[in-house]
Amino acid sequence: MKFINFVKQEIAVIKDRDPAIKSTMEVFLYPSFKAILKYRKAHKLFLKKHYYRARRISQKTARQTGIEIHPGAQIGEGLFIDHGHGVVIGETAIIGDNVTLYQGVTLGGTGKEQGKRHPTVGNNVMIGAGAKVLGSVTIGNNCKIGAGSVVLKDVPDNATVVGVPGRIVVLNDVRVADANDLDQVDLPDPVMNDIDELKTENDELKERIIQLEDKLNECRKANSK
Numbered sequence: 427m428k429f430i431n432f433v434k435q436e437i438a439v440i441k442d443r444d445p446a447i448k449s450t451m452e453v454f455l456y457p458s459f460k461a462i463l464k465y466r467k468a469h470k471l472f473l474k475k476h477y478y479r480a481r482r483i484s485q486k487t488a489r490q491t492g493i494e495i496h497p498g499a500q501i502g503e504g505l506f507i508d509h510g511h512g513v514v515i516g517e518t519a520i521i522g523d524n525v526t527l528y529q530g531v532t533l534g535g536t537g538k539e540q541g542k543r544h545p546t547v548g549n550n551v552m553i554g555a556g557a558k559v560l561g562s563v564t565i566g567n568n569c570k571i572g573a574g575s576v577v578l579k580d581v582p583d584n585a586t587v588v589g590v591p592g593r594i595v596v597l598n599d600v601r602v603a604d605a606n607d608l609d610q611v612d613l614p615d616p617v618m619n620d621i622d623e624l625k626t627e628n629d630e631l632k633e634r635i636i637q638l639e640d641k642l643n644e645c646r647k648a649n650s651k
């Protein structure tokens with residue numbers, strides 16, 4: 427993409443997603459602007475296997491902006507990183523289009539995986555301040571990851587995830603019941619429920635046997651007359 431088109435796109439993206447911007451010129455002050463511009467350059471070098479030069483750009487940019495994007499990460503159009511401090515995007519992360527990240531977001535590894543070890547993030551996703559998405563997990567399209575969450579599992583499309591570990595609280599615009607909604611004192615006990623059902627069944631069978639024995643005795647009496 428030509429530089430002028432990149433600038434136009436960035437202006438549109440930031441004006442769309444950040445109510446704090448007041449004038450077009452401010453776009454050049456955003457660390458996100460610099461970090462993404464430099465990432466695109468570093469990524470091209472990475473694809474040509476110029477790994478050292480690519481890393482040199484990304485590390486220098488990290489020092490200047492607080493945003494560390496590994497040149498190997500794959501990033502779609504319209505990424506916006508608001509504020510930026512302490513954002514880390516790992517080598518095998520894949521980010522779709524129109525994604526917003528706030529400060530302190532990590533798209534990182536768990537330290538337990540090799541190869542593809544960073545998250546895949548869908549389109550139109552917002553990841554809140556300080557959230558950590560770890561491992562080769564997939565965040566679906568149109569998801570919101572709450573500030574401060576730690577997400578370790580796949581998230582389906584159209585979900586809001588919050589907490590540590592992350593849990594789905596909204597799916598397809600519907601509030602999802604979760605462990606928080608349970609009565610923590612009288613938790614349901616599935617084994618006890620099964621035993622209760624078996625007891626009831628047993629009582630019914632006992633009753634049935636008594637009825638059949640009564641009938642049998644009546645028949646015997648009738649036959650003996």
Ligand SMILES: CC(C)(COP(=O)(O)OP(=O)(O)OC[C@H]1O[C@@H](n2cnc3c(N)ncnc32)[C@H](O)[C@@H]1OP(=O)(O)O)[C@@H](O)C(=O)NCCC(=O)NCCS
Pocket residue numbers: 509528553554555556570571572573574575586587588589595596
């Ligand atoms: C998660 C978030 C996106 C809201 O998404 P939403 O789909 O509109 O969800 P809701 O606001 O309906 O919240 C759903 C539930 O999650 C809870 N919740 C929301 N955000 C949460 C968070 N970050 N951590 C823990 N719980 C959270 C709400 O209290 C609510 O629970 P309740 O129904 O028991 O009250 C928003 O709260 C958030 O965290 N945004 C991050 C923005 C950010 O990082 N800003 C920094 C700017 S510098």
Ligand SMILES: CC(=O)OC[C@H](N)C(=O)O
Pocket residue numbers: 444445446508
């Ligand atoms: C600090 C903060 O909330 O930032 C989010 C966005 N830039 C805004 O001003 O609303």
